[in-house]
Amino acid sequence: MTDSQEVFRQMELPFAGDRFPDALGAVVQLTVLNGLEPAREVIHAEDGSWLVGDGVNDPNAAGASTVTHIWHAIHQNSSIAELAIVPPGHMARRVGPGTEWRTEPLAWLDH
Numbered sequence: 001m002t003d004s005q006e007v008f009r010q011m012e013l014p015f016a017g018d019r020f021p022d023a024l025g026a027v028v029q030l031t032v033l034n035g036l037e038p039a040r041e042v043i044h045a046e047d048g049s050w051l052v053g054d055g056v057n058d059p060n061a062a063g064a065s066t067v068t069h070i071w072h073a074i075h076q077n078s079s080i081a082e083l084a085i086v087p088p089g090h091m092a093r094r095v096g097p098g099t100e101w102r103t104e105p106l107a108w109l110d111h
Contacts, residue, residue: 010048026050026070
């Protein structure tokens with residue numbers, strides 16, 4: 001991990017060693033970042049950006065999410081590290097800690 005404050009929204013694929021780069025940023029739900037909920041969804045959007053959510057609370061609610069280095073989310077949920085190979089336009093989901101991540105094409109919900 002790096003001490004750099006610089007956060008990049010997108011970085012060139014494939015990642016070296018299939019590992020998330022230290023400077024890669026993500027939108028992360030605060031419930032995941034603070035360890036209140038496990039990460040249950042990791043999205044690699046079509047534009048190359050990453051999102052990490054708890055899969056139960058609304059990530060779009062005011063103050064629910066923040067931008068940070070993705071390794072902060074990995075620190076709380078180490079299995080996220082294995083998802084660096086998820087291609088753009090896909091998401092990984094799991095039921096909870098200790099369960100397998102399943103990757104599928106991303107389908108945004110229109111509400």
